[in-house]
Amino acid sequence: MLEELGRFCAEEIAPLNLPGDREGSRCDAGRVTTPGGFRAAYDKFVQMGWQGLPHPVEYGGQGLPRTVGAAAGEILNAANMSFALCPLLTDGAIEALRHFGSHQMKAVYLPKLVAGHWTGTMNLTEPQAGSDLALLRTRAEAQGDGTYRITGTKIFITYGEHDLAENIIHLVLARTPDAPRGVKGISLFLVPKVLPDGSRNRVTCQSIEHKLGVRASPTCVLNYEGATGFLIGSENAGLEYMFTMMNAARFAVGVQGVAISDRATQQALAYAQSRLQGRPVDGSTPGAVAIIQHPDVRRMLSHMRATTEACRALAIFAAGWQDRGDAAMTEFLVPLVKGFSTEMAVQVTSLGVQIHGGMGFIEETGAAQHYRDARILPIYEGTTAIQANDLLGRKTLRDGGTTATRIAAMIAETEAALGGGSSVARDIAARLGAARQDFEAAVAYLLAASTNEAYGGAVPYLMLAGNLVAGWQMARSVLAGEAFAGDRDFMAAKAATARFYARHILPDTGLQRARIIQGAASLLDAAV
Amino acid sequence: MLEELGRFCAEEIAPLNLPGDREGSRCDAGRVTTPGGFRAAYDKFVQMGWQGLPHPVEYGGQGLPRTVGAAAGEILNAANMSFALCPLLTDGAIEALRHFGSHQMKAVYLPKLVAGHWTGTMNLTEPQAGSDLALLRTRAEAQGDGTYRITGTKIFITYGEHDLAENIIHLVLARTPDAPRGVKGISLFLVPKVLPDGSRNRVTCQSIEHKLGVRASPTCVLNYEGATGFLIGSENAGLEYMFTMMNAARFAVGVQGVAISDRATQQALAYAQSRLQGRPVDGSTPGAVAIIQHPDVRRMLSHMRATTEACRALAIFAAGWQDRGDAAMTEFLVPLVKGFSTEMAVQVTSLGVQIHGGMGFIEETGAAQHYRDARILPIYEGTTAIQANDLLGRKTLRDGGTTATRIAAMIAETEAALGGGSSVARDIAARLGAARQDFEAAVAYLLAASTNEAYGGAVPYLMLAGNLVAGWQMARSVLAGEAFAGDRDFMAAKAATARFYARHILPDTGLQRARIIQGAASLLDAAV
The missing domain is CATH 2.40.110.20 (Butyryl-CoA Dehydrogenase, subunit A; domain 2)
Incomplete structure (x- = not known):
């Protein structure tokens, strides 16, 4: 279908x-x-x-x-x-x-x-x-x-x-x-x-x-x-009705983020495979090569692809909890799907423009349209800050961190399972563990912080949690792949993408942790 | 004048x-x-x-x-x-x-x-x-x-x-x-x-x-x-002539990045001061307040302001070396001015749209124009990857890291001077030192890495170095301010902005260091 x-x-x-x-x-x-x-x-x-x-x-x-x-x-x-x-x-x-x-x-x-x-x-x-x-x-x-x-x-x-x-x-x-x-x-x-x-x-x-x-x-x-x-x-009772509907609407907007990221990635990949420009930095070919052979184009494409796949996995994961009727998990995950996937869509579509170089700035190419279209996603159906306040206030502080702790425990189980796998799986487990600890430290800090300190860190907390849970799904896909007897090439690509995510995108949790915990005082004092 | x-x-x-x-x-x-x-x-x-x-x-x-x-x-x-x-x-x-x-x-x-x-x-x-x-x-x-x-x-x-x-x-x-x-x-x-x-x-x-x-x-x-x-x-000899001119042109594009960031910041600030929406999270006021009072709006504005001021200081710093005729410093700094300030301009103008909420997506507001205008800056006069390859190949590897090491030593002097200052100055010194060590570790790695490994980390290296040198100028402005008998309010705001930069933006050097050093293998293996 x-x-x-x-x-x-x-x-x-x-x-x-x-x-x-x-x-x-x-x-x-x-x-x-x-x-x-x-x-x-x-x-x-x-x-x-x-x-x-x-x-x-x-x-x-x-x-x-x-x-x-x-x-x-x-x-x-x-x-x-x-x-x-x-x-x-x-x-x-x-x-x-x-x-x-x-x-x-x-x-x-x-x-x-x-x-x-x-x-x-x-x-x-x-x-x-x-x-x-x-x-x-x-x-x-x-x-x-x-x-x-x-x-x-x-x-x-x-x-x-x-x-x-x-x-x-x-x-x-x-x-x-x-x-x-x-x-x-x-x-x-x-x-x-x-x-x-x-x-x-x-x-x-x-x-x-x-x-x-x-x-x-x-x-x-x-x-x-x-x-x-x-x-x-x-x-x-209108507001109560709106809240009930909002989960569905916000989830749908998060899926729009995955969609526009995927389209931008497909378009950038096709361009990078066909555009001949520049010799390889390692001198392996004398003439101009397709730009996908340049390390930084490869880095940008890998970033786009890994982000898109991780956000897709996050969305499907959240939908699964909704299908199973687990309200606490669903409520926690929806602001991540909405907030994280749409902020990522802005970054991914921007990389899509960048890969096209000057052609990316010309409207006929189409890359610029994705970049323009994506920009509404972190705004409508509640801005990223609205999602973050919801995640922090209603979904984390209100239950004293119970759901956050439950998720951290599930991630630790995945780390343990990865520890018995291939060297790539063990490598991912280590990075996932570091990101989970950043999350646990942030949650502990936020539960104890003053209201203004905590809410000043709300968006960094959303970005940390979204990245972690999305990266976790990439790690789970590696586990699934290692137990799978089907298409080996597909699964090898999946593992390579998960490893790229763990090495290039997941470490951002450390930056967000620093912003939340060490950054609060400097924010409250900041000149604006 | x-x-x-x-x-x-x-x-x-x-x-x-x-x-x-x-x-x-x-x-x-x-x-x-x-x-x-x-x-x-x-x-x-x-x-x-x-x-x-x-x-x-x-x-x-x-x-x-x-x-x-x-x-x-x-x-x-x-x-x-x-x-x-x-x-x-x-x-x-x-x-x-x-x-x-x-x-x-x-x-x-x-x-x-x-x-x-x-x-x-x-x-x-x-x-x-x-x-x-x-x-x-x-x-x-x-x-x-x-x-x-x-x-x-x-x-x-x-x-x-x-x-x-x-x-x-x-x-x-x-x-x-x-x-x-x-x-x-x-x-x-x-x-x-x-x-x-x-x-x-x-x-x-x-x-x-x-x-x-x-x-x-x-x-x-x-x-x-x-x-x-x-x-x-x-x-x-045309290419040689172009290279001589390029420093000036690339520097000028970096200044465009500062300019569009400043305009976006001024516009977002004015909007945040006048738009009434939402009660404060700490319950300090019963009715709707100007959105600048919400912690996340404050965070975004501080991020815009600190980034703009740091990139401006970086540009003026680079121009000073050019005025004094120090070719090695000028050559090292120009790709930072061009590459870092323009990538930051894309982020700053995006935050400018976000602060306006739905109004930011409407063209009449003007915030969207800054976002569209800024997007050419990391592309023309050499993309960010072109700047990064220049910084890495011609300005870092070719002299065996001599200029990079010289800059690190100058930063360490600033750290020492800050160590004798106020508590804010000492706080900034600690963060600046951590960022400098990320830079030194990255340079050491890049000097020893294979060509493809090194160039896969070129853009993260540019972002690390640009952030560090811009943050260093913010730190120097605090030193200048503490020795200054003039406008105390101006200098207090400068110090607060420098501290925000040190706490919220400078720690990104750790992420870039991880991408360069731990990320190379996963990039070369990545599925694209």
Whole structure:
């Protein structure tokens, strides 16, 4: 099934990536037109049933586990991140309705959304309320007939208006007139573009943004002018619902990081294999060679490949815990998938530009688009700092380090198993052990530190933990490979990549440990 | 004088940065039009005599030292990198003619170039010859009258055609028919757009590139169709001339890195001071505060500020050695200024986007432009790998580590002096000593390593050395401050920034050391 999706994406979706970026979506008097080819491709996507892949069979989906959903999400996003954002947001709306919608709401909306005939959006941000939802002002007034009148302006609404589907189901955070102040007074509403009676709802697209990347996807300013909305769940519980959905959305964005890293790596590899430039430094060939033969190009490609494979393994690992229903592990891992994989995607796509040299700076080459597209990933669905505060506060300090300690113990078991393996396995075990000790030292420090000291080290802690858990998965892949009787070349490459990761990327945990533990005082005193 | 330049750039040049990016340069049937306002601003730039600032008095310049030239270059580039590229290339042409032009050539061209009435270009790259000049094919045939006919296509020619000045002086690398193969058969020619007799030379702009950044500056494909050229110096010595000029050009690009970092930092600081979002993690305020009060925003801003100040100090330090005529120190430091400051500029401008959150991804905000503009810096005038190979091969291995050892000894003297200072000074001394030892260990390893092992570590070595020497300048600024009776607040901020650098950025030398020494084998074996 994944191979079939790969074929479809390679043939139908990926070719729209570069022209879609150049053309962009257009907004004209409230109507949004996606770039050429998007509509036909979306129709095929719907016909083939891809939207329903991870969703329940009872609403027309295929009910596949999250591990498979993660792999599918990577393929679609690697083909075209701008295109993939539309199904990604629909996934979020499905998730919300499935958990919190009424029986009737599910019956009306879920089959259409799961089929992809209708698409979904998330409406959180307002001009004065980004990361801080306590500041939001959009109002919802009960009409006495069970519906609400929604009034306000929402910004940064991905696919908030478009021409791909016949209806758009907006999930909107708003306040009722008598709601408590702050985040405890936020409710969640379903506001369809087209109402069940077929009439057009009072929500309009005012404009779309001129963005650094994902330019084919329309990012809308939506005006709600007394639009009809339907309450999801109970009043004032909106934030709680959002938190439940956030794990899925944040995980999906982390997978986007893996996807764009993989695409950048594939493109850089192809260029490095074909571009002839420079003699080898060791003098082994008299004329110009493919640049992949130069040690630093090899270093950059290995860095891209190892990072991508490690972040992919981290994502699938996290999805596995979610499939098994282990809440503590899932909750700990999701900010790593979101935070670490997306920060790495920025670095990997930057290396992709660098490998292309001057050609990388020319938009026609495509490497620059990946670099631009990747830059949104550490920002939307919660910035890296928001992920890090979540990891530190809710997932580490709140349970007194229990889950962190559990993970460290599991890593120590892998080290022990590697110790009985090949010389490469033992080498990796030593580096993994050093990184685990950096993690344990950081956790011990953070549990004892003052609030400001601890949160000043939150992002370094996320980067340390993400690197460690991703590197751990690379180490586990070596163990699996040494017990595997299949494709030896594939497994040898895997081991070499894991060793590169252990030697070149994993040692960054020492730097992050120093920033957390020795860096706190200098941060609090710093001149800014 | 620098304050006057700052005023001029703030009022006349900086306001053209964002609109210039949006409008871009246009090419229409060989004519290139720069964005609105560029021509009037360039006229004022010329009238005020800024082009001549670092150039000899005998040709109409002001003859100021390179330390002052570096500061001036930073100001102009911080205002508008696309605009500043035109004078930057003219500087390069002046440098070349001053060193290698005939007496008559100097008399005809230098006064016009130094005044800024004419501008200069460097024509190295061809489609098949980027970093590898051995592959270039442009031909130069002697005409028997002392001139040459130049035929070929050059790409990536910055300001190769434009409407800012009445003439453009192209310096072109080409081969004579009987030249030796490879880089020993390259000659340098002066090819004016308008010949001394007033006729138009046979060089035309075929097109300009659609680029990731510096979009206001035209990057041209130039066709030479039997254009009249004048030999500079002797035949087949072109590469030697280029190397002499490269120090100046590479240094100037390093200064661009400082400049764009400074602009990104100023913009992020202003945003962080005004954007209200989120309560403080320590609960010290009940409502939303300016985001600068959040520990991670503070960390990012401190990182931006400390990096910018350290890279600035590194550049001025290198310029000082050049002013004093110490060739060995200058040659060692230039690849650090170019390589380290530009890689840091990519990181700093990325943090600038991150601090803006979602707004950073919207082009109107301006943060994204700095991020796009900065990305060319580690590529042009020699990629970071080219700088690193130069640092390793010509500047470290060739003299058996003599200059590297000299620098390490100077750093140890600074450590000793700091040891007698305040507790902050002693703290910095300890971190600086650890970083110096990482450098010494890396140099010892690289001197003994095989060619492929050593060059696989070239970029980590450049990043280690750049970080160390930049951090050393921060430490020296603390020493200077403790002996200084002037502005105490300024000096206290300097010391706090130096301490932040020592605690958060300098420890990266340990990671680079591990990559160089423990990472070589895993790189040579890596699957790519």
